Amino acid sequence: xxxxxxxxxxxRRCPYAIRARLALAHAGLACELREINLRNxxxxxxxxxxxxxxxxxxxxxxxxxxxxxxxxxxxxRANDPDGWLAPTSGSLPDMLALIERNxxxxxxxxxxxxxxxxxxxxxxxxxxxxxxxWLAELDDQLEATGYLFGQNPxxxxxxxxxxxxxxxxxxxxxxxxxxxxxLQAWLQRWIDSALFAEVMxxxxxxxxxxxxxxxxxxGVGSD
Ligand SMILES: N[C@@H](CCC(=O)N[C@@H](CS)C(=O)NCC(=O)O)C(=O)O
Numbered sequence: 252x253x254x255x256x257x258x259x260x261x262x263r264r265c266p267y268a269i270r271a272r273l274a275l276a277h278a279g280l281a282c283e284l285r286e287i288n289l290r291n292x293x294x295x296x297x298x299x300x301x302x303x304x305x306x307x308x309x310x311x312x313x314x315x316x317x318x319x320x321x322x323x324x325x326x327x328r329a330n331d332p333d334g335w336l337a338p339t340s341g342s343l344p345d346m347l348a349l350i351e352r353n354x355x356x357x358x359x360x361x362x363x364x365x366x367x368x369x370x371x372x373x374x375x376x377x378x379x380x381x382x383x384x385w386l387a388e389l390d391d392q393l394e395a396t397g398y399l400f401g402q403n404p405x406x407x408x409x410x411x412x413x414x415x416x417x418x419x420x421x422x423x424x425x426x427x428x429x430x431x432x433x434l435q436a437w438l439q440r441w442i443d444s445a446l447f448a449e450v451m452x453x454x455x456x457x458x459x460x461x462x463x464x465x466x467x468x469x470g471v472g473s474d
Pocket of ligand 1: 262264265266267268289303304305306317318319320
């Protein structure tokens with residue numbers, strides 16, 4: 252079958268895939284979405300990207316983008332209608348530094364908070380303390396303008412929100428009781444947005460040899 256659109260291998264609940272879909276949807280960069288089962292990865296995905304993680308974007312010319320942040324940058328460099336790459340405060344390198352700490356420091360803690368049974372009690376206690384520190388810092392950073400880098404949503408807001416959402420979903424009543432009003436409001440605004448609804452739509456699992464649905468044909472505004 253000839254490839255007429257970029258192909259996005261995706262998994263609905265994966266925070267990395269969510270951030271990639273956010274940028275693609277916002278940029279209106281139409282692609283063929285292939286919803287995969289992480290326990291039974293299609294050969295086409297492994298052929299394109301042997302590391303076997305999602306998201307993976309295969310461009311029409313065969314180039315493969317296999318890191319979520321690179322998918323975001325690719326989409327936004329093609330079309331960035333609300334200036335996610337040019338925040339009103341701070342710079343792209345500042346945003347990339349925060350995203351790196353999210354993907355390293357916070358993700359490490361998040362995994363231990365989410366699956367405590369897989370780790371020792373000491374590791375979990377440590378991770379919980381790290382997560383609280385990180386989230387309190389984000390709350391502080393959001394206090395002035397409601398977004399991480401100035402007046403509007405940016406690459407950093409969109410790259411981090413799926414991970415903060417995962418943390419919030421571990422224990423929603425505990426999340427609601429935390430003293431982080433700016434962080435809670437920031438997360439909720441996104442969850443209530445049209446963009447969130449677009450990227451969290453449910454698609455049937457991709458059947459190899461068939462064409463997946465077209466994703467991101469419209470272009471959806473920031474929250
Ligand atoms: N650094 C990668 C991480 C992607 C990642 O770890 N995705 C997870 C799903 S949330 C995955 O595909 N894991 C492979 C597996 O579970 O087999 C990125 O930013 O795209």
